[in-house]
Amino acid sequence: MNELKTYEGQCHCGKVRFDVKVDLGGQIVSCNCSFCSRAGALMAFVGADQVTFRAGSDVVLTDYQFGKKHIHHEFCPGCGVRPFSRGTAPDGRAVYAINVRCLDGVDLDALKVTKVDGRSL
Numbered sequence: 001m002n003e004l005k006t007y008e009g010q011c012h013c014g015k016v017r018f019d020v021k022v023d024l025g026g027q028i029v030s031c032n033c034s035f036c037s038r039a040g041a042l043m044a045f046v047g048a049d050q051v052t053f054r055a056g057s058d059v060v061l062t063d064y065q066f067g068k069k070h071i072h073h074e075f076c077p078g079c080g081v082r083p084f085s086r087g088t089a090p091d092g093r094a095v096y097a098i099n100v101r102c103l104d105g106v107d108l109d110a111l112k113v114t115k116v117d118g119r120s121l
Helices: none
Strands: 005-010 018-024 028-031 041-048 051-055 060-064 072-075 084-088 092-101 112-114
Touching: 018 041, 018 092
Parallel strands: 028 112
Antiparallel strands: 005 018, 018 051, 028 041, 041 092, 060 072, 072 084, 084 092
């Protein structure tokens, strides 16, 4: 069941703030790759059209890429928090991997989390 709800998200210092329309009853991913396991992010994937910036669209985020360099892991230059990553889906659509831990009002314990073996990819 697809129940999109709008959540407010931000980095720790508030330089990067955004709204995202996402179904948190859908797939929430915990990846064990060398990067994600250290960052501890829980990710929900959405189309770029589901993200609206309230602040930070003019902030130059620090971009980190590794491996095949398909994903841009972007960090706030002020606090270092990674509220999202961005990339391209296999069908060519621009997508964001939203760090659900950066969304306001989310009960993380109530989420159905899918473990992904990114270490083996």
